[in-house]
Amino acid sequence: MSNPSTVEKTISYIFLILVGVLLASPFLYMISIALASDATTVKSAFTFVPLEFQWSNFYTIFTNNNLGTYLKNSVIITVITIVGSVLSASVVSYGFARIKARGSRFLFIVLLSTMMIPGEVTMVPQFIIFRHLDWINTFYPLIVPSFFAGAFNVFLIRQFVMSIPKSLDEAAMIDGMGHPGIYWKIIMPLTYPILAAIAIFSFSYNWGNFMGPLIYINDPEKMPLALGVQLLTTVGGGQMPPWNLVMIASLFLTIPMVLVYLFGQRYVYEANISGGSSGIK
Incomplete structure (x- = not known):
């Protein structure tokens, strides 16, 4: 059996990358919500990329929760x-x-x-x-x-x-x-x-x-x-x-x-x- 051509390898890698991004998207969205501000949380106006990065959430959950x-x-x-x-x-x-x-x-x-x-x-x-x-x-x-x-x-x-x-x-x-x-x-x-x-x-x-x-x-x-x-x-x-x-x-x-x-x-x-x-x- 002949080795796969460069084009076949490229198509395979592109397909795998797309599948990987699709499977990782819920995890990335989870990170986006984790960094959202309290105001965004109240409105439930979440976006895939946070409108703001509220890093203090990590401190709050350890101290108050x-x-x-x-x-x-x-x-x-x-x-x-x-x-x-x-x-x-x-x-x-x-x-x-x-x-x-x-x-x-x-x-x-x-x-x-x-x-x-x-x-x-x-x-x-x-x-x-x-x-x-x-x-x-x-x-x-x-x-x-x-x-x-x-x-x-x-x-x-x-x-x-x-x-x-x-x-x-x-x-x-x-x-x-x-x-x-x-x-x-x-x-x-x-x-x-x-x-x-x-x-x-x-x-x-x-x-x-x-x-x-x-x-x-x-x-x-x-x-x-x-x-x-x-x-x-x-x-x-x-x-x-x-x-x-x-x-x-x-x-x-x-x-x-x-x-x-x-x-x-x-x-x-x-x-x-x-x-x-x-x-x-």
Whole structure:
């Protein structure tokens, strides 16, 4: 097959640039609204390019609207859930991939079958359990489940671990190393790309998680950023929400996810490849 001509490349690049601008336009419009003045916000006279640049909006939202508190809560929840997701899923997947036991394949299929259960089905039972544990209005319902390995994460890591030669395990066992040592010193370093992908997935879900905090968090001082953005839009007396401040909070909600995916997309790609490269064995 001949290489594409210069004209074909130019047309392809122009098309991709146009598509990129089209997809980025809502984000650019968000920035424009974030820089709009209060007078423009009241009139809802937003333009794609701000009529004025009111940089003090960034100061106002931190001093008068608890954005710093929302960010802190989101960071706490997200960091702990990332650690819990990576550690629990890697331990469970190592057991399924390396430890042969009667019924392990059946248990793995049962684990995967839990992915077919809609979240709406388990929402009420989970709430009842957490209420009996007196965990309502705490971070525990948002953090603790991450330490019970998710089926999707286990599947991805297991498929990756199964591609690692078992001769490494056998050599380590000859040297007197047990399963904990093999997992920590051999498997964990080799599965860094897939663990990074799991961390990215966990970050994207928990940083923008709205439904969980909406159900379990009542105190504004404990709300994460996703719920705090919604709180900013709630004003009484028929007043217009401060859309410029809402858009600033939305920027803090969006930009970290974009940056994390931008710098970690190769790990996500490798995760998709490894996850689909082999079946259930």
